[in-house]
Amino acid sequence: MAYPIDGNTRIVGVFGDPVAHTASPAMHNAAFRHLGMNWVYLPFHVRPDNLAAAVRALPALGIPGVNLTVPHKAAGFRFVDEIAPSAQRLGVINTIQVVDGRLLGSSTDGPGFSRGLQEDLGLHLQGLRIVLLGTGGAGRAVAMQCAEEQAAGLFLANRSLDKANALAGELLEHFPDFTVETSTTEDPRLQKALAKADLVIQCTSLGLHPGDGCPIQPSWLQPPAAAIDLIYRPAVTPFLEIAARNGMRAANGLGMLLHQGALALELWTGRPAPVTVMRDALQQAVYGNPTEVDRE
Numbered sequence: 411m412a413y414p415i416d417g418n419t420r421i422v423g424v425f426g427d428p429v430a431h432t433a434s435p436a437m438h439n440a441a442f443r444h445l446g447m448n449w450v451y452l453p454f455h456v457r458p459d460n461l462a463a464a465v466r467a468l469p470a471l472g473i474p475g476v477n478l479t480v481p482h483k484a485a486g487f488r489f490v491d492e493i494a495p496s497a498q499r500l501g502v503i504n505t506i507q508v509v510d511g512r513l514l515g516s517s518t519d520g521p522g523f524s525r526g527l528q529e530d531l532g533l534h535l536q537g538l539r540i541v542l543l544g545t546g547g548a549g550r551a552v553a554m555q556c557a558e559e560q561a562a563g564l565f566l567a568n569r570s571l572d573k574a575n576a577l578a579g580e581l582l583e584h585f586p587d588f589t590v591e592t593s594t595t596e597d598p599r600l601q602k603a604l605a606k607a608d609l610v611i612q613c614t615s616l617g618l619h620p621g622d623g624c625p626i627q628p629s630w631l632q633p634p635a636a637a638i639d640l641i642y643r644p645a646v647t648p649f650l651e652i653a654a655r656n657g658m659r660a661a662n663g664l665g666m667l668l669h670q671g672a673l674a675l676e677l678w679t680g681r682p683a684p685v686t687v688m689r690d691a692l693q694q695a696v697y698g699n700p701t702e703v704d705r706e
Contacts, residue, residue, distance in 0.1 A: 413447075413448035415450060419449065420447075420449045420472075421471075421472075422450075422452075422473060422475050423435075423451055423452040423453060423477070424451075424453050424477040424479055425454050425465075425476055425482055425486075426454075426456065426480060426482065427455060427457050427458060427482070428455065429454065429456075432453050433692055434451065434667075434671055435452065435453060436691045436694065436695035437671055437688040437689075437692040437695070438451035438675060440690070441675055441684050441687055441691075444684045444687045445681060447679065449679070456482070458481060458482070461482055461485055461489065468506065468508050469511045469513070474508055474678045475506050475677065475678040476505075478504050478505070483502040483503060483504050483517075484501065484502045484547075487501060487502055487503050489513070490503065490506060490514060491512045491514065492512060492513070492514050492515070493515045493516070494514070494515065496516070496520065496521075496554070497515055499554055500517050500520075500551055500554055502547065503516060503517050504516075504518060504670065504674075505517065505674045507677050507678060518669075518670040518673035518677075519548070519551040519552075519670050521670070522670025522671070522673055523552050523640075523666045523670075524559060524669075525665070525669035526661075526663075526665025526667075526669045529665055529685075530661035531609075531636050531638065531661050533609060534559070535555065535559040535560075535561050536560045537560070537562050538561050539561070539562050539563050539565075539607050539608045539609075540556055540561050540563070540565070540609045540611060541565045541567065541604055541607045541609070542565070542567070542611045543567050543568075543611065543613060543625050543626065544613035545566055545568045545573050545574050546613065548613050549577070550577060550580075552613060552640070553566065553581060554580075554581065557588045563591070565591045565593070565607070566590060566593075567593050567603075568592075568594065569594060570594075574592040574593070575592050578590045578591075591603065601627070601630045604630045604632070604635065605632070607635040609635060609636050609637075610631065610638070610653070611637075611638055612625065612638065612639040612650075613640050616648070616649070617641045617644070617649055618643075622647070623648055624648045624649050624652050628656075631649075631653050631658060632656055632657070636659040637650065637653035637660040637661075638663070639660075639661075639662050639663060640663035641662060641663050642662045642663040642664040645662055645664075645697060646662070664692065664696065668685065668692055671683075672685050672688055
């Protein structure tokens with residue numbers, strides 16, 4: 411059931427710069443229609459110098475919450491009243507709730523990745539030997555989730571070894587008993603780690619643009635490990651194409667996008683998210699056909 415926008419409509423949305431590309435309104439508004447809720451999810455183009463004012467205006471405007479996307483996840487951390495422990499460890503937030511006039515910040519990226527992994531590949535992070543390629547913002551969130559869910563071990567590979575070592579230090583600060591190793595993406599030790607891995611997670615930006623290659627030697631990607639790329643547009647990156655060609659089970663990052671959004675919706679509304687409805691709407695918005703993406 412779709413409600414007309416009226417004086418009872420509740421507004422949530424996403425703050426970003428840019429924000430015109432976002433697919434989040436499609437899945438959230440489909441969910442609200444399915445749930446019969448008079449809510450609407452809107453994109454707000456908020457420039458960095460206006461972020462503090464926009465966040466602090468939420469209670470006065472009666473907005474129950476918003477998502478934060480690039481470049482606001484780190485800056486938004488400074489403008490809320492309370493931060494969830496997992497977001498404290500990350501130093502970023504992607505979701506704000508307004509509760510009794512207070513601004514509560516959290517991050518659904520890591521849990522969203524975990525839920526997407528379970529749905530798309532049938533895997534749980536606990537006990538897995540994991541190789542993670544790329545240690546930027548998305549990689550940090552996924553790495554922290556791996557540690558929090560007690561993966562058997564994590565091998566961090568990055569073009570800059572200093573950045574990989576910095577993230578390893580953060581992980582060990584919060585999870586002293588966690589097993590973590592590091593290397594560059596060209597180090598032969600990475601090949602050995604991949605041969606023992608249960609899961610390979612691609613977190614670099616390689617694959618976003620035409621002509622991009624795979625972040626590691628293609629022959630190093632081999633079963634029985636599964637592979638997941640956090641990129642979802644295009645649906646099949648060079649990394650995923652090589653993984654599938656080499657016989658690995660593979661999935662892209664649409665599941666993470668879906669489930670981080672579903673978790674945010676549940677925080678705002680207190681209701682279970684209609685994940686199937688949201689996935690169909692998201693696939694339609696991103697790929698033009700809800701059944702177009704065939705997961706291995």
